[in-house]
Every structure is written in structure tokens, then in C-alpha cells.
Amino acid sequence: MAGERLYKMPFSKIYPLYVQKVDRKNQNVDDLDKVIYWLTGYDEASLQKQIDKNVTLTEFFDQAPxxxxxxxxxxxxxxxxxxxxxEDPLMQKIRYLDKLVDEVAKGKKMENILRKQK
Known part of the structure; x- marks a missing residue:
């Protein structure tokens, strides 16, 4: 399966790459965290705990509140x-997060990124 390697990757290895991407585009890293909280239901403490526990991407999304x-x-x-x-629900969640990170890096308005209903 194409995603198996990705699914086993520790979130703690991917998160710094997200930070670098957002930082490189001179965007606010706090906005990165906001989109992660919005998508997954984690908060600052629980996100940090997942990073510290070195959970895989599979565990990260399975354990998301x-x-x-x-x-x-x-x-x-x-x-x-x-x-x-x-079609794969886990891959879709991973790609949702990738898409949100891209939007933060591009400087899109937070209300658009968070799909605020009008």
C-alpha cells in the first residue's frame, strides 16, 4: 500500500517540516497550530503530548479528539x-492537513482556511 510508510511516520518528524514551510513563507506559526487544532480537536497541551510521545500519523489521527x-x-x-x-479515510485526513498547511503558508485569511460558514 502506497501510504503505509507515511502512516508509520512519526508526527514529531512531520510537524517541524510544517513549521519550516510556514516560517519560510513568513507566516505565523501560531496559525499553523490553529489549523491543526481546528482539524483534529487537539489543543496546545494535547498536541504537544502527541509530539512528545512520538506517535505515528495513524495514531495521531486515530487519537484525535x-x-x-x-x-x-x-x-x-x-x-x-x-x-x-x-477514498482512504486516513490518507484524506493527512491530505486535509497538508492542504491547510499550504493555505497558511500562502497567507490565506484564517476565516477562509477554517471554512467559516457564512
Whole structure:
């Protein structure tokens, strides 16, 4: 399975890459954390605990307090694939997060990134 290696990757290895991406584009790292909290239901303490425990991406999403019901509003292309068309639920959550990180790095407005209903 194509995603197996990714699924076993520690979130603690991926998070700094997200930070670098956002930082490199001169965006606020706090916004990165906000989108992670929004998508997963983690808060600052529980996110840090997951990083410290070196959980895999699979465990990170399996143990997430609640995937935001508005996550299905995340659409677009990431890694050449439309996120709304990904059939594997775990891969879709990973790509949702990738898409949100991209949007933070691009400086999109937070209300748009968090799919605020009008």
C-alpha cells in the first residue's frame, strides 16, 4: 500500500517540516497550530503530548479528539490529487492537513482556511 510508510511516520518528524514551510513563507506559526487544532480537536497541551510521545500519523489521527465536521469542505489539489476524491479515510485526513498547511503558508485569511460558514 502506497501510504503505509507515511502512516508509520512519526508526527514529531512531520510537524517541524510544517513549521519550516510556514516560517519560510513568513507566516505565523501560531496559525499553523490553529489549523491543526481546528482539524483534529487537539489543543496546545494535547498536541504537544502527541509530539512528545512520538506517535505515528495513524495514531495521531486515530487519537484525535474530533475531526472537524467541516473538514469535508476542504477541497483542492495536493500532491497532484483532489483531496475531496481520496477514498482512504486516513490518507484524506493527512491530505486535509497538508492542504491547510499550504493555505497558511500562502497567507490565506484564517476565516477562509477554517471554512467559516457564512
Amino acid at each position: 474530533e475531526i472537524n465536521p467541516s473538514a469535508s469542505l476542504i477541497t483542492g489539489v495536493i500532491c497532484g490529487v483532489r483531496v475531496e476524491n481520496i
